[in-house]
Amino acid sequence: MTQASIKISREPSVQYLLRLGDTCLIHAQRTAEWCGHAPLPEEDIALSNMALDLVGQARAVLTRAGQLEAQLGGAAHDEDQLAFLREERDFRNLTLAELPRGDFAMTMLRNFALATFFKLLWTKLERSSDAELAGIAGKALKEARYHQEHSGDWVVRLGDGTAESAARMKAALDSLWPYFAEIFESDAIDDEAAASGLGPRWAELAADWRTEFADVLGAAGLQLPADRPFRSTGKSGRHSEHLGYILAEMQHLQRAFPGGVW
Amino acid sequence: MVSVAAVASRLERAWALLDRVLDPEVPVVSVRDLGIVRDVVEDDAGGLTVVVTPTYSGCPATEVIEASIVAALEEGGLGPVRVEMRRAPAWTTDWMSEKGKRQLREYGIVPPGPVKAPSVAPLRFVPRPKPVALACPRCESLQTERIAAFGATACKALWRCTACGEPFEHFKPI
Numbered sequence: 001m002t003q004a005s006i007k008i009s010r011e012p013s014v015q016y017l018l019r020l021g022d023t024c025l026i027h028a029q030r031t032a033e034w035c036g037h038a039p040l041p042e043e044d045i046a047l048s049n050m051a052l053d054l055v056g057q058a059r060a061v062l063t064r065a066g067q068l069e070a071q072l073g074g075a076a077h078d079e080d081q082l083a084f085l086r087e088e089r090d091f092r093n094l095t096l097a098e099l100p101r102g103d104f105a106m107t108m109l110r111n112f113a114l115a116t117f118f119k120l121l122w123t124k125l126e127r128s129s130d131a132e133l134a135g136i137a138g139k140a141l142k143e144a145r146y147h148q149e150h151s152g153d154w155v156v157r158l159g160d161g162t163a164e165s166a167a168r169m170k171a172a173l174d175s176l177w178p179y180f181a182e183i184f185e186s187d188a189i190d191d192e193a194a195a196s197g198l199g200p201r202w203a204e205l206a207a208d209w210r211t212e213f214a215d216v217l218g219a220a221g222l223q224l225p226a227d228r229p230f231r232s233t234g235k236s237g238r239h240s241e242h243l244g245y246i247l248a249e250m251q252h253l254q255r256a257f258p259g260g261v262w
Numbered sequence: 263m264v265s266v267a268a269v270a271s272r273l274e275r276a277w278a279l280l281d282r283v284l285d286p287e288v289p290v291v292s293v294r295d296l297g298i299v300r301d302v303v304e305d306d307a308g309g310l311t312v313v314v315t316p317t318y319s320g321c322p323a324t325e326v327i328e329a330s331i332v333a334a335l336e337e338g339g340l341g342p343v344r345v346e347m348r349r350a351p352a353w354t355t356d357w358m359s360e361k362g363k364r365q366l367r368e369y370g371i372v373p374p375g376p377v378k379a380p381s382v383a384p385l386r387f388v389p390r391p392k393p394v395a396l397a398c399p400r401c402e403s404l405q406t407e408r409i410a411a412f413g414a415t416a417c418k419a420l421w422r423c424t425a426c427g428e429p430f431e432h433f434k435p436i
Contacts, residue, residue: 042410042420049412056320060349135350139319142352142436143416150411 003258006085009074012192014065015092016199017133018082019189019235020121021061022093025083027114028054029246030101039104046150050111053143058083060136067132084254088237088244095232096179098243105158105168109176111151116212117183119144120205129197152216159220170222177225182232184209269304272340276302276310279338286326287415288433290369293327297357300348309342310335315353318416355435366433371418372396374435398423399430408432 008014032051038044062079070076077085097114101107122144125137158165186203193199214224232240253260280294280302293299293314301313312331316324328345335343355374363373375394395404403425410420411434418431 042412045414045420046410046412049416052320052322052416053318054320056316056318060319131350135348135352136319138352139316139349143319146411146434146436 003085003255005087005090006075006077006081008077008082008086008090009069009072011069011072011074012189013196013198014069014072014074015189016193017061017065017068018092019094020199021058021065021082022091023097023114024054024061024118025058026091026093026243026246027097028052028058029250030097030099031107031111033101034107043104047107050147050150053140053147057136057140057143060140061133064130064132064136068130080254084251088239088247090237091234091239091243091247092237093234093243094179094182095234095240096176096182098234098240098246099176099179100242102172102175103168104154105165106172106176108151108154108158109169109172111147112155112216113176113180113183113213115144115148115151116209117205119148120208121200121202124200124205128199133198155216156220159217159222166221169220173217173222174225178228178230179232181227181230182235185231185235187236272304272310273302275338276312276335276340279334279340280312280331283327283330283334286323286330287417288366288369288371290365291358291362293331295359295362295365297355297359297362298327298353299331305344307342309344310340311344311346313346313348315348315351317353321416323415353436355433367399370399370430372399372421372430372432374433377435396421396432398426398428400428401426406430 008018028051031047031054034047035044035051038047059079062082066077066079066082094114096110099110102110119141122137122141126134126141128134128137155169159169160166184203184206186201190201190203194201194204210224217224234240234243277294280299281292283293285291285293285296288296296317298315298317299312300315301311303311303313305311312335314328314331324347328347331345332341332343335341354377356377358374366373393408395406397404398406401423403423405425406421406423408419408421409429412418413420413431417433417436419434420429421432422429
C-alpha cells in the first residue's frame with residue numbers, strides 16, 4: 001500500500017506561507033546535493049550548513065502553514081505531511097529553486113539571489129501580524145545574512161576571477177536571470193497578505209533586491225542583463241519539468257512506508 | 263497546597279541540574295551557559311516547563327538537547343518535565359555566560375565577541391572590511407585568518423593561525 005496525497009487549503013494566508021516554506025525546502029534539497037561533491041571541503045561544509053538552515057526554516061514555516069490551515073477550518077497537516085504528501089502542482093516554490101544545481105557558479109549565483117531576497121523578506125516578516133511567523137523571521141534573518149555574504153563573496157570571486165570562472169559566472173547569470181522575475185510578481189495572495197499584515201507583497205522588495213544584486217554584479221565585473229517577457233510560474237503550482245524528480249526522491253520513503261519514522 | 267518556598271526550591275534545583283546538561287556539539291558548555299534556556303516555570307498540572315530557544319533554525323542538536331533536558335530533570339526527581347520551544351526573541355550569542363565563553367576558549371574554540379548591531383544599509387562589497395583578527399587559542403598570535411564562514415557546525419567558522427600553523431574554530435557572534 002502506498003500513501004495517498006493530501007490536498008491543501010486555498011486560503012491566501014496558507015498559500016503565502018507555502019510559497020515561502022516550499023521555496024526554502026526545495027532550495028535546501030538542491031543545495032544539499034552538493035554534500036560530498038563541492039569543489040573544496042570548506043565549501044562542502046558551508047553548503048551543507050546552509051542547506052540545514054534552510055530545512056530548519058522550511059520546517060518552521062510549513063508547521064505554521066499547517067496551523068493556520070487548521071485555524072481556518074481545514075485539516076491540521078504537520079510539516080512532514082506537507083513536505084512528503086503533496087503532489088507537484090500543490091507545491092508553491094519559485095521555479096528558480098527547483099532548477100538543476102548546474103555548476104558551482106550557477107549554484108552560487110542562485111544562492112546569492114535567493115539569500116538577498118530572503119534577507120529582505122525576513123526583515124519585513126519580523127514585523128508580521130502573525131507573532132509566530134515574526135519569531136521564525138527573527139531567527140532566519142540572522143542566517144540569511146550569513147548566506148548572502150558567503151554566496152556574494154563567491155559571485156565576486158568567480159566573476160572577477162580567471163577567464164574560465166568569469167565565463168561560467170556570466171553563463172550562470174544569462175541562464176538564471178529570466179527566473180528571477182518570478183520572485184517579484186505579485187498577485188491576489190500577496191495583496192491579502194499585505195492587507196492582513198501577514199507579510200509584504202514580494203514586489204515591494206524588488207527595488208532593494210536589484211540594488212544589492214547590481215552592486216555585487218558590478219564588483220564581479222558583470223552587468224544586469226536586459227529584462228525579458230518570460231515568466232516562470234512555480235508560485236502558482238505550474239512548475240518546470242525538474243520538480244517532479246526532486247519530489248520523487250524526497251518523498252519516496254514516506255510514500256512507500258507511510259508514517260515511517262527514524 | 264504547595265508552598266511558595268517549595269516551588270522556589272524546585273526551580274532552583276532545576277536550574278542547578280540544567281547547569282550539567284551539556285550541548286551535544288560542544289560538550290563542555292551547558293545549555294544554561296549557552297543561554298538557550300530562557301525560563302523554567304511550574305505549570306498548572308504540577309509539572310515543570312523548560313522554555314528553550316533554538317540556536318539555528320536547522321540545528322540538528324535541537325531534539326537531542328530537548329531529550330537531555332527532560333531526562334536530566336526527571337532523573338533528578340523534578341518531573342514531569344516538558345520542553346517548550348520559543349523562537350522569539352531570537353537567540354544571540356550575547357546570552358552566553360562568561361563562564362561558558364571561558365569554557366569554550368579552554369576547549370580550543372574562540373568564543374563569540376559582542377554582536378554588532380546589523381547594518382540596515384544594503385550589503386556592499388567594495389571595499390569590503392576584513393573580519394577583525396582573532397587571537398589564536400593555542401599561541402595567542404593575532405596572525406590569523408578566516409578560512410570559511412561555516413565550520414563543523416552552523417554556529418562555528420573555520421580559522422587558521424599563520425604563526426603556529428594550527429587551524430581552530432570560532433563560535434560566531436550572531
